[in-house]
Amino acid sequence: MGNGMVAAERSLSLYSLISRKNTPDPHNFYDRLAREAPVHWDPYTRCWLVSGRAEALQVLSDDVFSSGRLLHSDALHAHTSLADLSTVHKEIGKQLLFVDGDAHAKLRKIIQGVLTPRRLQPMKARISALADDLTDFSDGGPFDVVERIAQPLPFRVAAEFLGLPEDDFDTLKAWSDSYTDIVTGFEPTIGSAVASQMLSYLEYAVDLVRARRRRPSGDGLSLIISAADGVSGLDDHSVASNLIMLLAAGHQTAPGFLAGSVLEMVGPSSGFGPVGRVGAAPDVEDLLARVSPSRFVGRTAVRSTSVGGCVIEEGQSVLVLLAAVNWSDLRRQRRAVPVGQDRAPAHIAFGYGRHRCPGAYLAKLEGEIVLSAVERRFPDMRLAEEEISWDGNVNLPCPVRLNITNG
């Protein structure tokens, strides 16, 4: 048992970040973890919290740590009827985010092949048009960044890119939010109502895949279907399940990034001073490091191993706190550091290693275009909120509302 295992203080638990209304400032928590326990057993969430840079990169690049974390959740078993549960489990377990080894490599090649800058090129003009449209308001009142642009734009971009039917966008958004409730957070939970919604969503997605296979077009889904054709293990159910994951990945992290970035631009809540610039646009890399929209990623140890002097037992869960690593690096004014032969990324907001976000290019494109559009409309941007309320998602926090005005 390592040193981290004895510390059972609640203020060092991930629970200290949970609050429905006002997300507490996480930075004290990150500072204390960095100082006292870069690898820390959190007895309240029953997870190891890893916040040291070297230790985080070790976990994210070592095969000992599996991404098949959902299947280990006791909470999942506690709340759902077993029949629904086993189907939902089986289908979610096929998604890129939750598979390892060869199955992951095969699937990743297909999804990465769809999210290349070349394929995404046509979306650039579409994102600019949407950003102009969504920031075009003339009623003179405050502008709610979350409702007007941070929430709707990433969903629409992902759904249009994939070629999903526009008439179904509202239903798909609701289903996708339920899916995200299941898979994010440090302790996924699922109730019967959410499970049956997921079953409808899965059925819808399989029908859509079959229909698109019969009538392909140039959209992202058609590209995935044709790339998956003939690849063993990738049947229509698997493609459908990954479609669900891709839509969610495309629109669930970006709202917190966009809204958190505007907060930094209005008056840096991180305390790091004015946001950097790249030409005329806000520096999205600087903002990603400051905001760290996806605070942590989960893994499960498949064998007992040692990280930072602590023994992690087989079957134990590990949360790598990307946000804490980025925060410590910013604090140390650290830039690229050599790791083995590679240069470490300046931030790990998109993760690290085999599962590093393949949507990073699209996310940064959205950031550059949206944040520039907001600046153009609000050259003297000012916050019109006394206090920021957060949505309660401890992993992907987003303000409930973020009103800004000019001057």
Ligand code: HEM
């Ligand atoms: C600011 C926005 C975004 C952030 C911060 C972000 C963050 C991340 C992180 C941290 C991971 C790694 C998960 C892990 O290691 O378990 C990830 C994976 C992934 N992301 Fe993103 N993401 C963003 C936007 C997007 C977009 C726009 C898309 C696609 C349309 C996308 C698609 C994916 C996919 C498919 C994976 C799974 C990769 C794999 O497991 O191999 N993401 N993302």
